[in-house]
Amino acid sequence: MGTILAALANQFQALLARARDGDTDAIGWLALGVAALVWLMTRAAQALATLLSPAKPAEGLELAYPPLYTEGFPVVGNVAAFARNPLQLAKRAYAQLGDVFTLRVGPKRFTFLVGPRAHEVFFRANDDELDQGPVYGFSVPVFGRGVVYDAPLAIRLEQFRFVSTALRAARLREYVPLMVAEAETYFKRHWHGTDGTADLLKSLSELIILTASRCLMGREVREQLFEEVSTLYHQLDQGMQPLSVFAPHFPCKAHWQRDRARREMRRLFASIIANRRKRYQEIAAQAESVGQDPQQALEAAKEVDVLQVFMDSQYRDGSRLTDDQITGLLIAVLFAGQHTSTITGTWTGLLMLRKPELVTRVRAEQEQVLYDDDGCFKIDYDALLRLDVMHRCIKEALRMYPPLIFLMREVVIPRTYRDYVIPKGDIVVVSPPLAMSLPEVFADPDRYDPDRYAPPREEDKRVPFSHIGFGGGRHACMGEQFAYLQIKTIWSVILRDYDLEPVGPLPLPDYSAMVVGPKPPCLVRWRRRTP
Numbered sequence: 001m002g003t004i005l006a007a008l009a010n011q012f013q014a015l016l017a018r019a020r021d022g023d024t025d026a027i028g029w030l031a032l033g034v035a036a037l038v039w040l041m042t043r044a045a046q047a048l049a050t051l052l053s054p055a056k057p058a059e060g061l062e063l064a065y066p067p068l069y070t071e072g073f074p075v076v077g078n079v080a081a082f083a084r085n086p087l088q089l090a091k092r093a094y095a096q097l098g099d100v101f102t103l104r105v106g107p108k109r110f111t112f113l114v115g116p117r118a119h120e121v122f123f124r125a126n127d128d129e130l131d132q133g134p135v136y137g138f139s140v141p142v143f144g145r146g147v148v149y150d151a152p153l154a155i156r157l158e159q160f161r162f163v164s165t166a167l168r169a170a171r172l173r174e175y176v177p178l179m180v181a182e183a184e185t186y187f188k189r190h191w192h193g194t195d196g197t198a199d200l201l202k203s204l205s206e207l208i209i210l211t212a213s214r215c216l217m218g219r220e221v222r223e224q225l226f227e228e229v230s231t232l233y234h235q236l237d238q239g240m241q242p243l244s245v246f247a248p249h250f251p252c253k254a255h256w257q258r259d260r261a262r263r264e265m266r267r268l269f270a271s272i273i274a275n276r277r278k279r280y281q282e283i284a285a286q287a288e289s290v291g292q293d294p295q296q297a298l299e300a301a302k303e304v305d306v307l308q309v310f311m312d313s314q315y316r317d318g319s320r321l322t323d324d325q326i327t328g329l330l331i332a333v334l335f336a337g338q339h340t341s342t343i344t345g346t347w348t349g350l351l352m353l354r355k356p357e358l359v360t361r362v363r364a365e366q367e368q369v370l371y372d373d374d375g376c377f378k379i380d381y382d383a384l385l386r387l388d389v390m391h392r393c394i395k396e397a398l399r400m401y402p403p404l405i406f407l408m409r410e411v412v413i414p415r416t417y418r419d420y421v422i423p424k425g426d427i428v429v430v431s432p433p434l435a436m437s438l439p440e441v442f443a444d445p446d447r448y449d450p451d452r453y454a455p456p457r458e459e460d461k462r463v464p465f466s467h468i469g470f471g472g473g474r475h476a477c478m479g480e481q482f483a484y485l486q487i488k489t490i491w492s493v494i495l496r497d498y499d500l501e502p503v504g505p506l507p508l509p510d511y512s513a514m515v516v517g518p519k520p521p522c523l524v525r526w527r528r529r530t531p
C-alpha cells in the first residue's frame with residue numbers, strides 16, 4: 001500500500017511539474033485526477049454517513065427495522081463475504097436470524113425476505129411501492145435509453161405489454177416449428193458421426209442463440225446477419241460485468257466495446273426495419289393494383305417474429321416505438337432468455353442423465369406423445385404441452401439451480417413484515433436458490449426429485465410463491481412458456497437421436513457470474529441411436 005501511495009505521489013509531482021511548464025495533457029490529467037478525488041471523497045462521506053446512521057426507525061414508530069447481520073470486521077466484513085459468495089452469506093444470515101434480515105454491504109442496505117410467507121411482501125407489492133428501475137439500472141447502457149428500466153414507469157409498463165403480446169400462446173404456436181428446425185439442424189451439424197463427447201453448456205448456448213435470433217430478431221438476422229449480430233451480442237454481454245453494476249460507465253475496454261456494439265445494433269435494426277416497411281408497401285401497392293385487398297396481402301406477407309410485433313405495437317396515445325426502442329426491447333428480451341434458458345436446459349440434462357430410470361420414463365412419454373399412429377415423430381405446440389414428466393424434470397432443475405439468484409426492488413414506500421418495517425431506500429431481495437432449498441417447503445431439498453410436483457405431492461402448490469424460479473406476481477417471467485417450449489424441444493430432439501451418459505462429477509454452480517450456471521466443463525458422451 002505504501003509503495004502504491006509513494007508511486008502515486010511521484011506521478012502527481014511529475015504531472016504538476018509538466019503542468020507548470022504549460023503541458024496541456026498534464027493539465028488535463030490533473031483536472032481529471034482532482035475530479036475523481038472529489039467524487040471518491042463524496043462517495044466515501046456518503047458511505048460513512050449511511051454506516052453511522054442508527055438502524056432504528058423514526059421516533060414514534062412502533063415497529064423495528066429488521067435485524068442486522070454482520071460478519072467479520074464491522075465495515076468491510078460483509079463486503080468481503082458478499083464479494084466472495086453472496087448466496088452463502090445470505091444463507092448464513094438466514095440460519096442465524098430467520099426469514100427477514102438486513103445485510104449492509106458498503107453504503108447499501110439489502111433486506112432479505114426468505115420463504116413463501118415473506119415473499120408475499122415482495123411479489124404482491126405494486127411498482128409505486130417497490131421499484132425495479134433503480135436496481136436494474138445497470139442494464140441501461142446495454143438496453144439503451146428510454147426503454148425498460150430507463151423509461152418512466154407508465155411507458156415501461158406499456159413496453160412490457162408489447163413483450164407480453166409477442167410471447168402470447170398464439171405467437172408461441174408459430175415459434176415452435178422454428179425451434180424444432182433449429183434444434184434438428186444444429187445437432188445434425190455438430191453432433192455428427194456415431195459417437196463423441198460434447199460440452200452441454202456450450203452446445204445449448206450456441207443453439208439457443210440461433211433459435212433466439214430466429215424467433216426474436218427475425219429471418220433477416222438469422223439468414224444473413226447471424227455472425228455479425230452474435231458478435232455484437234457477445235460484446236454487449238461482456239459489457240455487463242459485476243463492475244458494471246456499481247459503475248456502469250467506468251472507462252474500460254469492455255464498456256467502450258459495449259457502447260459501440262449498442263450503436264451498431266441500432267444501425268443494423270434501423271436498416272432491417274426500413275427494408276421491411278419498404279417491402280410491405282410494395283406488396284400492398286401491388287395487391288391494390290390487381291384489385292386485391294392491400295391490408296389482407298400485407299398481413300399475409302408479414303414476418304412471424306418478435307421484431308414484427310414490436311414494429312406493429314402502439315402506445316396508448318397512438319405513437320409507435322422508435323427504431324432505437326425496438327432495438328432496445330429486442331436486446332432486453334434476448335438477455336432475459338439467453339443465459340437463463342441455456343443454463344436451465346443444461347442443468348436439466350446434467351441432472352436427468354444421472355438418473356437412468358428417469359430418462360427411460362421421459363423417453364416412454366415421448367414415444368406416447370410425439371409419435372403419431374404411423375410412427376412419425378412430430379413436435380408441435382400442443383404435444384410439447386403434454387410432456388409432463390419432462391416438464392417436471394426442467395422445473396426441478398430450475399428449483400435446485402435457478403440462474404437468477406437475487407431478485408431485487410428498491411423500497412419507495414416502507415413495507416411491513418411481521419414486527420418489522422423495511423424503510424424507504426432499502427433494497428429488498430428475494431433469493432430463489434435460498435428459498436427453494438428450504439426443507440419445510442420442499443422435502444429433502446438436495447435431492448433431484450421431479451415427482452415432487454406430481455399429484456398427490458404437488459409440493460409447489462401448497463402455498464403461493466414456493467417455486468419462484470420464474471419469479472412471481474406482477475413481474476413474473478414473461479418468457480416462462482417460451483423457455484419450457486424451447487428446452488423441451490431441444491431435449492426431445494436429443495433423446496430421440498442420441499443415447500447419452502454424463503462424464504465426471506456434477507459441476508458446481510459458478511457464483512462469480514451475473515447469471516449463475518454450472519462451471520464448465522459440462523461434458524456428456526453421446527452415441528447416435530439406430531432408428
Ligand code: HEM
Pocket residue numbers: 160163167333336337338340341344398403404407408468469470471472474475476477478479480482483
Ligand atoms: C429458464 C429460463 C428463464 C428463467 C429461469 C427466467 C427467470 C426470470 C425471473 C426470475 C424473472 C423475474 C425477475 C424479477 O422479478 O426481478 C424474469 C423476468 C422476465 N423474463 Fe424470464 N426467465 C427465463 C426465460 C425467459 C425468456 C426465454 C424470456 C423471453 C423470451 C424471458 C423474458 C422475461 C421478461 C420480459 C421478464 C420481465 C418481466 C417483468 O418485469 O414484468 N425470460 N425471468
